[in-house]
């Protein structure tokens with residue numbers, strides 16, 4: 482049964498993704514309530530209510546459950562225990578299991594490999610000896626990442642051709658947290674697929690975007706990606722497999738490396754709407770945000786087809802100074818996140834330039 486208009490959707494997390502979900506929910510006639518410790522957060526500025534508390538605050542979670550017909554989240558580091566406690570009282574989509582998988586890079590790769598989706602080779606690393614052994618296994622090249630809480634390239638270190646050891650102190654320098662060494666992938670390009678699964682099990686995948694990162698942060702997403710049709714279809718099929726394997730409801734973002742022969746390695750999955758899917762609000766009838774709300778509300782999924790080619794670009798820090806000039810362009814959609822202060826590295830907004838579909 483679908484959620485009646487006027488119902489309240491709870492959203493854990495108050496950043497720009499929560500903001501865009503709240504706007505999409507409002508367009509479909511729903512109310513939203515945001516759980517976020519930071520007052521006047523980007524999402525709460527456009528929602529009906531904010532509970533200003535930590536994500537694992539038991540009273541706040543009880544209040545959120547009581548006030549919401551369904552609960553979702555906008556970031557993957559929601560404490561699994563909080564999501565599971567909520568799920569005992571109110572439907573939570575996507576399922577807490579998706580958080581569990583996505584929060585640990587080792588669990589994520591084991592899950593992906595287990596359902597037949599290839600990733601870079603990897604080894605769990607907890608000390609310098611394990612790092613040395615893992616680097617030897619990967620011929621001296623690899624990327625060392627934190628297993629948990631890493632995003633936008635933070636907490637990462639690249640090793641190239643360093644087979645001989647001398648890694649004493651590396652794990653300490655990374656705060657002795659659990660790590661993963663991934664073999665270095667000589668990819669040709671990076672793509673991502675945004676896909677959704679409805680309450681009825683229907684799946685809809687958008688076209689893959691081609692992504693360029695700068696300083697570990699997404700810079701642009703371009704449609705169409707310069708890949709073969711079979712590669713695009715394989716990426717969409719992999720995303721669909723992830724969704725059905727997790728009995729997932731909602732939108733997911735899956736990032737892939739494309740190798741020279743067109744084959745794919747999955748890099749990571751985000752159990753939420755994704756920065757590399759922002760282009761959908763300008764180049765599709767139904768954006769990833771509306772698609773997510775449709776899915777969790779039990780409404781039919783929308784058409785993920787793309788009516789235009791486009792390039793989405795993030796506005797980071799002082800990039801917001803470009804806004805007046807950008808607004809003068811005719812085929813450009815701008816989205817600002819309501820953040821007062823433009824700190825370096827902070828995502829302030831994005832824009833999408835559309836062009837006729839070739």
Ligand code: AMP
Pocket residue numbers: 601624631632633634635663664665666667668671694697748749
């Ligand atoms: P991540 O935090 O895993 O998304 O990594 C951030 C960026 O680092 C990716 O978008 C890639 O550009 C690069 N990267 C991550 N893992 C690898 C890898 N195993 N091999 C080569 N490049 C990588």
